[in-house]
Amino acid sequence: MRVSGFLWGRSIGAYGDSAFNEILTISMRLGLLDRQECAAASRFTLACSERFLNFWYDSNEQSVNLWFYGRQTDAYRAEHRLVGENISLSCQHLCVQRAWADVSFDATPLMLPEQTLKFTPFCNDKYTRGLFHWYDGKRLFVLPLINGDKHYFATSPYFPVPFSAGLITGVAQGHAPLWVPGLVDSRGCILRPLVWFGDCGYQKTKNGWEIEINYSALNVVMENGVLLSEPKKDYSCQCRTRYFIEPSTLTRVDTFSFLKHSEMYLELQCAVFPEKMRMIHSADSLHIDYESNGIQSLELNGFEDYCVERTALCSPYGALGQQITGRRNFSGAKNVTVSWQIRYC
Incomplete structure (x- = not known):
């Protein structure tokens, strides 16, 4: 088990x-x-x-x-x-x-269905707070929509990403922004889709599910090069995040919509446990195959520049082996879409 x-x-x-x-x-x-x-x-x-x-x-x-x-x-x-x-x-x-x-019983243990997804709400508020959890027949995932509040809202263990043992993890003690893209400007301001979860929902698809999370405002993580200690809203950009869940495959797609002209670049950092890999790089995508019992491949789309390097990041469960970064510059664009996809066993 x-x-x-x-x-x-x-x-x-x-x-x-x-x-x-x-x-x-x-x-x-x-x-x-x-x-x-x-x-x-x-x-x-x-x-x-x-x-x-x-x-x-x-x-x-x-x-x-x-x-x-x-x-x-x-x-x-x-x-x-x-x-x-x-x-x-x-x-x-x-x-x-x-x-x-001293407990005895002869009942047959509960059998999980091949696939199941549920959402557990934590409260009824202006913003959604709760937990998506699903089982795809092989692995259990949990996607928390929470507010880490002071000091922790911008740390990866509280991020709205699908955590799964040995696959996707947060990093204690630090602000490595794993698996959630961010907008960065020349003045040291960083915005991310965190905390302010608006309309959320999910629907069954042919091979799994689609989860949708909408943000009417992004979270200011850094201002003038200084990390903020409390959540703060920025209404200049909105975001629509979708997760597509299929057997042994998980995809996240982020579409950013700008309400005014912005001179920023978009950056995404991912970190995985394995190191051995084979990399394929095209004009706007990066595909990496891994020799691993967990993650088998990672693909980033919509970025212009990519960097793959060893990392010193550590998780509660062990050292991470590799950090992957995608970056895209844009000027005057009204909508920008980027995505990542992992395949796993």
């Missing part, structure tokens, strides 16, 4: 797994799960604790590994908390397994 807990949010790492474990366990103890759900939850919690022992615990270090060999957390959960994190995570898993030890 392939397991992973929460994949988005600040410095989530091993706690993304154990949090899921505790939620399922408390739900069982409160009688909120039926017998089939209990069977599924029991299998998940066991697999999750096995992942803790086999992935998060490092026998060479004699410690939980949240910080070594390419893994990284935010500063508040850095290596100075090593003893506390070992105690905390170990206690969580021990308590969870003790809670399930």
Whole structure:
């Protein structure tokens, strides 16, 4: 059983797994799960604790590994908390397994359909807040539409991108703008489609689904070369983002509409785990094939210049191997469309 807990949010790492474990366990103890759900939850919690022992615990270090060999957390959960994190995570898993030890049931676990997609709203507000989550028959993806609020809204663990274990991840401690394109001007201003999620929806397509997110304003990430600490709107540009979901393929298409003349360039940064590749570069697209059990290819379209290089970026789950950047200059254009697509196994 392939397991992973929460994949988005600040410095989530091993706690993304154990949090899921505790939620399922408390739900069982409160009688909120039926017998089939209990069977599924029991299998998940066991697999999750096995992942803790086999992935998060490092026998060479004699410690939980949240910080070594390419893994990284935010500063508040850095290596100075090593003893506390070992105690905390170990206690969580021990308590969870003790809670399930005396539970018996003979129900058949829930079987996932070949494909399923749902949206869970978090609140009814002027802006959409919630979580898209889907299973394509192979992998589970989560696409959060949230507001990281002060200091975190412009960090990649809070970005509106489809996170999936070993495929797409955020980067703790830093402002690497992964998987979301941004507009940059000569004065050091950066705008991105974040936070202000307007009309959102999804529909079934022939081979999967299409998710659409509309932004009536972009988010000012940087102003005069200085990172902002709070979300701020810019109404000079709007954006329509669409995700196309098909078996083993995920595509994001962004269309920016400018309400006034702009002298800016568009930039997108992506980062992947594998390094071995074969690259094909044409006039306005870049295609990269990877030797990997996760991502098999990445394609960028609509940009003029591309750069592929090794990266020092680290995720909670390990070092990223490669950073890919696309850039496009434009002047006076009313609409600009760019996209990325990944194929995976």
